[in-house]
Structure formats: C-alpha cells, structure tokens
Amino acid sequence: MVRSAWIFATLHPYIIMTSGTLIAFIIIALLGAGWKLFFQSDQLPPTPFPASWKAILNNKVRYYKNLPAGEQPRFEQAVLQFFEDVDITGVETELSDTYRLLVAASATIPLFGFPGWRYHNLNEVLLYENTFNHDYQTEGDERNILGMVGTGAMQRMMILSKRALHQGFDDQRSKSNVGIHEFVHLLDKADGETDGIPEILMESPYIIPWLKEMHEEINDIKDRDSDINPYGATNQAEFLSVAAEYFFSQPHLFERKHPDLFALMEKIFRQDLSG
Structure with missing residues (x-):
C-alpha cells in the first residue's frame, strides 16, 4: 500500500502570485505555452546508447525492432531524453533497466512522428507491482486499475502496473498496451481537456473527420460489431487511447479491420505504419 504521506512528499508545490501584473503575464504565457508543451527544445549532441539497452528494445519492443535501421538511433535518443526529463520510481517493487526502457518506449512511440517533442507536463512515473484502486492502494477491493494519469494532488504524475506494462509488450498478439494508452x-490532456481530441497533435482539417469516425466506431463497439476493446466506448478520451x-x-x-x-x-500521429 502506498502511504499518502509518501505521495504528497513527492509533489511540487504551487506558488501563488498576488501581483496583478505578474498574474496577467503568467496567463498570457500559459496560453502560449499550452500549445508548446511538447515542442522541440535545445538539441544536444547524440549520446551513446548502451548495447545492452539496444538488445532489450530489440527483444521487447516490436515497434523499435521494425523501424528502419536509420531511424532506430532517433528512437534511442528520444528514450535517453525521456530519462533526463522524467523520473521513474518503483513503489515497493524492483525497478530494472527493462522496465525503465518499457516506460520510455511507451512515451516515445506515440510522439515518434514529432521529432524533438518532449513531455513537459510530466515529472514522474510510478510503477506498482500490480493493479491498484482509485485510492492508489495495492491491497483490498476494487484493485482493477492498470494505469492512470494523475490529477489534483497527483498532477504531473503517472502510475502504471508493472505487470500490465510488461504484458503489453510481451504478448505479440495483444492489441492492448497500458503504457501507450x-x-x-497525456497527449490528449495537453490542450487543457481530456476529450479524445488531441489538438496539440491534430491539424484542424482532421478534427471533424476524426469526430465522425470516432462516433461511428463507438456505435459499432456498442453494437458488438467491432474488435476494438469495449472499454473504448466509455467516452471519447478512452476511445482515443484504446484505438x-x-x-x-x-x-x-x-489497417485491415x-x-x-x-x-x-x-495522419494524426504523422506515422506510416501501413503494410
């Protein structure tokens, strides 16, 4: 069980400004920064990627293994950048290089079509051994949560089940991956609303077609005429992540289905995954 005192000790305090001028400046800055949370930052020279880590990615992450050889180094640098930006912490569980790499791969895959973009709205990923409940407890009833993006006191944090994370990459036939989900x-949330319309990624001409296609697919799920996980019919946000x-x-x-x-x-993720 995670102690609440431990959780709150990891949170970053908010600073309240009382000056009207400063508040106005901050509001203007935030309006611009909200759309730039993931924009490219200063580029650093390539850092050597350990051969043992490359072997883990080749063995565990099919997406990486299937990349053209010339693109794999860019994936590796994105992983290293993620390690620089975000802490990964095991909560009452051991944290190996494999699990750290699976977290970083989960983050890198959906943003790979946007070179240089980074998760500036995330400070830490907590890994639990198994499932947990809405009170972040790993014991007791209703422990059916595999992953969660933090809100409120847990803002800028993510929690993942270590077992579910591994299974998403280990099962080559699975259509599920809690890390990517x-x-x-988190990408959907970057524009201020977790609503299934990731405006930070999506160009304006695609919004209406996306809404139309999404609701048609949700109806198909409800009619049991789709192989998409039924959880995707919960709401627009869950459909985006499940899809x-x-x-x-x-x-x-x-692509076939x-x-x-x-x-x-x-088009939305700017990635060509077609056969």
Whole structure:
C-alpha cells in the first residue's frame, strides 16, 4: 500500500502570485505555452546508447525492432531524453533497466512522428507491482486499475502496473498496451481537456473527420460489431487511447479491420505504419 504521506512528499508545490501584473503575464504565457508543451527544445549532441539497452528494445519492443535501421538511433535518443526529463520510481517493487526502457518506449512511440517533442507536463512515473484502486492502494477491493494519469494532488504524475506494462509488450498478439494508452491520455490532456481530441497533435482539417469516425466506431463497439476493446466506448478520451494502443501494437490488423480509422490516425500521429 502506498502511504499518502509518501505521495504528497513527492509533489511540487504551487506558488501563488498576488501581483496583478505578474498574474496577467503568467496567463498570457500559459496560453502560449499550452500549445508548446511538447515542442522541440535545445538539441544536444547524440549520446551513446548502451548495447545492452539496444538488445532489450530489440527483444521487447516490436515497434523499435521494425523501424528502419536509420531511424532506430532517433528512437534511442528520444528514450535517453525521456530519462533526463522524467523520473521513474518503483513503489515497493524492483525497478530494472527493462522496465525503465518499457516506460520510455511507451512515451516515445506515440510522439515518434514529432521529432524533438518532449513531455513537459510530466515529472514522474510510478510503477506498482500490480493493479491498484482509485485510492492508489495495492491491497483490498476494487484493485482493477492498470494505469492512470494523475490529477489534483497527483498532477504531473503517472502510475502504471508493472505487470500490465510488461504484458503489453510481451504478448505479440495483444492489441492492448497500458503504457501507450496512458501516454496518449497525456497527449490528449495537453490542450487543457481530456476529450479524445488531441489538438496539440491534430491539424484542424482532421478534427471533424476524426469526430465522425470516432462516433461511428463507438456505435459499432456498442453494437458488438467491432474488435476494438469495449472499454473504448466509455467516452471519447478512452476511445482515443484504446484505438491508439491497437494502432501501434497491431498496425496491420488494425489497417485491415478499420481502414478509414487507420488512415486518419496515421495522419494524426504523422506515422506510416501501413503494410
């Protein structure tokens, strides 16, 4: 069980400004920064990527393994940058290089079509051994949560089940990946609303087609006429994340089963995953 005192000790305090001028300046800055949370920052010279880490990615992350050889170094540098930006902490569980790499890969995959973009709205990822409940407890009833993007006191944090994270990459036939799912929620949240319309990624001409396609697919799920995880019919935000984990985990199957949705998601994420 995670002690609440431990959780709150990790949070960054908010500073309240009382000067009207400063508040106005901050509001203007935030309006601009809200759309630039993931924009490219200063580029650093390439850092050597450990051979043992490359082996783990090749063995565990099919997305990385299937990249053209010339693109793998860019993926590796994005992983290293993620390690610089975000702390990964094991809560009452051991944290190996494999799990750290799986977290970083989950973050890198949905943003790979946007070179240089970074998760500036995330400070820390907490890994639990298994599932947890809405009170972040790992014991007791209703422990059915595999991953969560923090809100309120847990703002700028993410929690993932270590077991579920590993399973998402280990099962080559799975259409689910909790890591990708939660990082897509984070991208969706970047424009201020977790509503299934990731405006930070999505160009304006795609918004109406996306809404139309999304609601058609949600109706198909409700009618049991779709192989997309039924959880995707919960709301627009969950549909985006559920569809994205399927899109990145099983792109060829996704393209065959949902060609229109697949073509639209390739445009949104700026990635060519077609066969």
